[in-house]
Amino acid sequence: MLSAPPPVFILVNPQMGENIGAAARAMMNFGIPTLRLVNPRDGWPNPAATDNATGAFEHMNEVVVFPSLKDAIADLHTVYATTARTRDIAKATYTPAAAMTELRARHGTNNTHHTGFVFGPERTGLENDDLALCHAIVYIPTNPAFPVLNLAQSVLLIAQEFFRSLDQTPPVINDVTPAPQAEFDALFQRLQDELDHGGFFKSEDLKPRMLRNLRTMLLRGQWSEQEIRTFQGMLSALTGKNK
């Protein structure tokens, strides 16, 4: 796959500097370095944004302010509008994951294809005139009983979705490596001998079944070599061999 620049994120008419800072932090958490602002209410730069970004701006490209969304997206090739609700507009509406699949497909054949995600102001979301400038809509499914995400949360979820479309982290990162079965068998044989010695098995008839149940229960932990040595040490202590 060809590498491609991450999408540009564009905040339209953001109000609180705190939210711009939190959005920047969320972007950098997932490797999105380019933020553009359209008409931020409190001007730019904004000390509240810097405070809330906890250093994110130092990792990012310079934030550029534009007078309109049309200007802010003029150099982009495909632009997605994010909305909190589905809209009655004749435009394809994707989940974030589906949008990233499409975006990766475009990048896969053309690494000069520049994309953007547009986020509306805190209370009202994007106007229909802004939506009309975008090629498609991205809708984040939420709990219908409590659906409203704040601006930085929406940015975080879209940014993470881009990151996971590239991420190579295996689903199970750090599983325990179990010891070879022979080491478990040696432990189990010793345990069986000690239990025999201690009168654990009520009768020879019951013994095979009890052993099967014991093996099932102990095998489930898939102990490592170190953990099997620990159990060996427990057996020594429990049977008085450490005295």
Added chain:
Amino acid sequence: MLSAPPPVFILVNPQMGENIGAAARAMMNFGIPTLRLVNPRDGWPNPAATDNATGAFEHMNEVVVFPSLKDAIADLHTVYATTARTRDIAKATYTPAAAMTELRARHGTNNTHHTGFVFGPERTGLENDDLALCHAIVYIPTNPAFPVLNLAQSVLLIAQEFFRSLDQTPPVINDVTPAPQAEFDALFQRLQDELDHGGFFKSEDLKPRMLRNLRTMLLRGQWSEQEIRTFQGMLSALTGKNK
């Protein structure tokens, strides 16, 4: 699939009330109604938490405070610890998506299997003694150059991951229904006639190729019936038929 209760979220030693409120809001955005607190620094209830939750607590079960993590998870069957970094501990570590796959598998066979996700305090994350109480670790992959998620963001991402493991939203929610091809063909035939009339085709030799290119370009929009009527209206206006 059997339905099952959503996982319980447990915040250990949370400091800022604002973060508890933001975490509650994020939980309800994705349908997680049960929050437990272990030793919140500023006590409970906490007005800053209520302010920042924007009404989320009204939708949730009552928040219960516990003196220790051990007490908070006593009634749960499987408990996942969330960490910001991978730990040197012999415990399976999952991505959020993999953890939800496992959790759904457990729920699928036993809808009385109660699960929980544990989140550490803001600055330090979970202590190793707390990790030892949990069955597995969940690690959220982030940009290595700027990895630190805040508490409410971590809660948001785990909550969304649970929600998406249940969510039935189709990837493309509201695509445009294109008109049947016959309607496009009628439009295209009219366009061809008008272009012939206007001298668009330089020569009969070039015409078939030009028509193919035109069809390719106009077909790509997959216009709806309404949009084809709009284009018909444009043709009337452009050729002076509206005068």
